[in-house]
Amino acid sequence: MSSSVSITLARPADARDIAEMSRDCVETGLGWSWTPPRVLHAIRDRATNVVVARGGAGELLGFGIMPYGDQRAHLSLLAVRAASRGQGVGRELLGWLEKCAVTAGLEGISLEVRRDNPGAVEFYRRCGYELAGTVPGYYSGVLDALRLAKTLWTPTGQPAD
Numbered sequence: 001m002s003s004s005v006s007i008t009l010a011r012p013a014d015a016r017d018i019a020e021m022s023r024d025c026v027e028t029g030l031g032w033s034w035t036p037p038r039v040l041h042a043i044r045d046r047a048t049n050v051v052v053a054r055g056g057a058g059e060l061l062g063f064g065i066m067p068y069g070d071q072r073a074h075l076s077l078l079a080v081r082a083a084s085r086g087q088g089v090g091r092e093l094l095g096w097l098e099k100c101a102v103t104a105g106l107e108g109i110s111l112e113v114r115r116d117n118p119g120a121v122e123f124y125r126r127c128g129y130e131l132a133g134t135v136p137g138y139y140s141g142v143l144d145a146l147r148l149a150k151t152l153w154t155p156t157g158q159p160a161d
């Protein structure tokens, strides 16, 4: 990843850009569920981290949204602007969110990804996620999801590799 890219928590003023990136990069063909008010709510939620990657001019390159539970975290959304993909930005955003989950002592992270998105499935596989099941009709009742998961701590309390 270029050294001019910075990873920080999102600000309320980022809500619209993030929501529009979700609409255009993730929710394509499904309707727009991550609207600006919903993203703003996540930014303000103390149990959720909304993280952004910015370029040297402060422009939004990508973002991730992760709510943290008592035992597990869930990756709700992750996207990188098309022109900035394949440069390590997605891995960096995910790593930032995972580090918070590890610090909080959580057992693992799960996520759902569209079955028709093999590129994202491969991205998550390379980031250490494994197939944990399928969820028929998860997206608006019309599109199946693959559930992926990563273990952060083993049942014996030893850190996962």
Ligand SMILES: CC(C)(COP(=O)(O)OP(=O)(O)OC[C@H]1O[C@@H](n2cnc3c(N)ncnc32)[C@H](O)[C@@H]1OP(=O)(O)O)[C@@H](O)C(=O)NCCC(=O)NCCS
Residues within 6 Å of the ligand: 025, 026, 076, 077, 078, 079, 080, 081, 084, 085, 086, 087, 088, 089, 090, 091, 092, 113, 114, 117, 118, 119, 120, 122, 123, 124, 126
């Ligand atoms: C999936 C996504 C977030 C990946 O972000 P990215 O910045 O391009 O990913 P990185 O450059 O950090 O890649 C990390 C690794 O994944 C691999 N990878 C990334 N995209 C890939 C693809 N489409 N196909 C195969 N491998 C891919 C990279 O080769 C790299 O592997 P390596 O580190 O072993 O060499 C990005 O493509 C995206 O925003 N896609 C559209 C939205 C989406 O599908 N989001 C996920 C579902 S919510």
